[in-house]
Amino acid sequence: MAPLPRLEAHIDLAAVRHNVALLSGAAAESGAATMVVVKADGYGHGAVAVSRAALAAGATWLGVCTLEEALELRAAGITAPILSWLHLVDEDFGPAVEAGIDLSVASERHLARILATTDRPVRIHLKIDTGLSRNGCPPAEWPALLDAVEKAGDQVEVVAVWSHLAYADQPDHPSVDRALARLNEAWELARARGFTPIRHLANSAATMTRPDLHLDLVRPGIAVYGLDPLDRPVPESLLRPAMEFRARVALVKRVPAGEGVSYGHEHTTERETTLALVPAGYADGVPRLLNAGGRMRVRLAGRVRPVVGRVCMDQVVVDCGDDEVHEGDTAVLFGAHAEGPTAQDWATELGTIHYEVATGVHGTRVRRTYSEE
Numbered sequence: 401m402a403p404l405p406r407l408e409a410h411i412d413l414a415a416v417r418h419n420v421a422l423l424s425g426a427a428a429e430s431g432a433a434t435m436v437v438v439k440a441d442g443y444g445h446g447a448v449a450v451s452r453a454a455l456a457a458g459a460t461w462l463g464v465c466t467l468e469e470a471l472e473l474r475a476a477g478i479t480a481p482i483l484s485w486l487h488l489v490d491e492d493f494g495p496a497v498e499a500g501i502d503l504s505v506a507s508e509r510h511l512a513r514i515l516a517t518t519d520r521p522v523r524i525h526l527k528i529d530t531g532l533s534r535n536g537c538p539p540a541e542w543p544a545l546l547d548a549v550e551k552a553g554d555q556v557e558v559v560a561v562w563s564h565l566a567y568a569d570q571p572d573h574p575s576v577d578r579a580l581a582r583l584n585e586a587w588e589l590a591r592a593r594g595f596t597p598i599r600h601l602a603n604s605a606a607t608m609t610r611p612d613l614h615l616d617l618v619r620p621g622i623a624v625y626g627l628d629p630l631d632r633p634v635p636e637s638l639l640r641p642a643m644e645f646r647a648r649v650a651l652v653k654r655v656p657a658g659e660g661v662s663y664g665h666e667h668t669t670e671r672e673t674t675l676a677l678v679p680a681g682y683a684d685g686v687p688r689l690l691n692a693g694g695r696m697r698v699r700l701a702g703r704v705r706p707v708v709g710r711v712c713m714d715q716v717v718v719d720c721g722d723d724e725v726h727e728g729d730t731a732v733l734f735g736a737h738a739e740g741p742t743a744q745d746w747a748t749e750l751g752t753i754h755y756e757v758a759t760g761v762h763g764t765r766v767r768r769t770y771s772e773e
């Protein structure tokens with residue numbers, strides 16, 4: 401048998417299916433369909449594999465950021481509706497339209513460019529800015545955008561009016577209700593022109609906390625991957641983390657007391673101990689900021705153990721005390737174990753969010769592998 405990979409992002413597709421079933425079940429109770437967001441290569445989990453698992457588990461739509469991401473899914477044979485939403489004004493929309501990709505439109509310039517690059521029928525989701533001030537049409541420009549859509553005539557089908565929340569993770573924040581009201585105003589203006597679009601607004605957090613925001617379609621991303629949008633710890637969350645980031649011990653050795661460990665000797669052994677060398681470093685998505693003061697831990701030989709000394713480009717050193725560890729043992733950097741470490745643990749240590757941790761696992765040395773169970 402081939403040896404296990406030295407460094408791997410292992411994706412549990414059964415966890416993805418579990419999470420999607422939970423989310424799409426909640427959406428279905430409101431009469432809403434589910435678009436699983438697989439941008440950024442499925443938040444670092446592999447867009448194609450996640451898409452297939454999601455569609456098998458109850459999702460009927462897929463959402464991506466770029467035309468390239470959308471076309472990758474079509475090239476893999478995925479025929480479900482796909483929405484792509486962040487485009488430059490000089491892109492060639494022809495191939496995406498030909499591939500049946502729905503396009504988000506937030507300006508007259510983008511609509512004009514789409515129509516300049518294809519003669520085929522175009523399906524668009526008109527995006528209104530409801531308070532995020534990011535990628536959406538400002539309400540003041542909405543009537544002019546609707547004029548332009550009307551002028552385009554039969555070539556354009558207005559599939560949806562949609563938006564994205566600024567405070568979805570604080571479901572009671574007043575801006576959330578304001579966003580819904582603004583979305584509804586924009587939707588009514590579109591309907592007054594004779595269009596019959598659906599509406600969508602909710603990301604993971606809103607899908608899990610605000611059924612009144614489910615509307616026709618929900619767009620969960622992070623929760624699909626099992627990372628809790630409300631930061632509930634793994635044992636309390638209904639979601640199951642899908643990624644286990646892990647590496648196999650390259651070298652084990654006994655060192656005496658008083659030895660400096662790793663660059664700059666930020667750690668000195670207090671007594672004789674066993675050190676395990678784990679071949680994962682900042683080039684692979686282990687942030688060097690996890691350095692200071694034992695902020696990084698790994699699960700190795702049945703226990704959570706501290707990384708000692710600096711995170712290097714290619715490796716970290718784990719203090720195993722007097723316990724028995726072996727070369728070739730698997731060290732879990734983060735995963736789904738209730739005792740951790742989890743992606744959320746890293747995010748807490750780093751003062752960031754688990755979204756950045758999961759999408760930060762990268763590089764040519766990390767092998768992505770999948771299991772069904």
Ligand SMILES: *Cc1c(COP(=O)(O)O)cnc(C)c1O
Pocket residue numbers: 437439485564602603604605619620621622623629
């Ligand atoms: C990324 C994204 C989502 C998914 O958000 P999560 O917080 O990961 O659930 C939904 N909609 C849009 C427009 C996005 O960019």
